[in-house]
Amino acid sequence: MTPKDYQQFGLYAKDKGISSLKLDYYNQKVENSLTPYILEERTLNVTVMDVFSRLMMERIIWVAGGVDDHMSTIVQAQLMFLDSIGKEDITMHIDSPGGSVKSGLSMVDVMDYINSDIATVNTGMAASMGSVLLGAGTKGKRSSLRFSTTMLHQSSGGFSGNIQDAEIDWAEWQKVNDILFKLLGGYCGKTAEQVKKDATRDFWLDAEAAVKYGIIDKIVKPKSRK
Secondary structure (H helix, E strand, C coil): CCHHHHEEEEEHHHHCCCCHHHHHHHHHHHCCCCEEEEEEEEECCCCECCCCHHHHHHCCEEEECCCCHHHHHHHHHHHHHHHHCCCCCCCEEEEECCEEEHHHHHHHHHHCCCCCCCCEEEEEEEEEEHHHHHCCCCCCEEECCCCEHHHHCCCCCCCCCCCHHHHHHHHHHHHHHHHHHHHHHHHHHHHHHHHHHHHCCCCEEEEEHHHHHCCCCCCEECCCCC
16 A cells, blocks of 8 residues: 555545544544654655554554444445455454444444455454454454453443333344344354353453453464563
């Protein structure tokens, strides 16, 4: 992916109905004040870009912070765009406490839809919906840094309104829970019933336990330092 390709991503995002305001909002969420920009010197010019844009040029995207509609829309567009310009692996780094199930499942759908393999990496914490995104990566290419943690649990929510509407919402919440447990069971090589039993309450896994449980395939080993 070249700088020109990244410029085209902005046009691609707008073509998909993503406003510049929403794109800027997402960029502000993932950037930090310490390392937001880099200078890349080329033969004829110097390009200034934020570091996450530069990573995207290497087919690396970052899922950081709470999962919401803004994040989901941008990540979906990034995945589809990268898949449209090449079929090499896309690496998705995840450091998220979870968030909206609807937004997360939309991302999972696109991960399954595109042709490129997706290597997921837990780079801090993959909790709740973050754990689903971690497990949704291509089997054999899901990993974790050695001190990162993963947490599985059932979805949570609240209900308001009259009794009839609350009953409808309750039934819908149970359906969502069943979907999540079925997905996680497939990712971990377990039955949905087993995952439901394990994750009825917060189920924390360190990197080694995550490999053993099956939600990741390997731990990223640190380089030896002499």
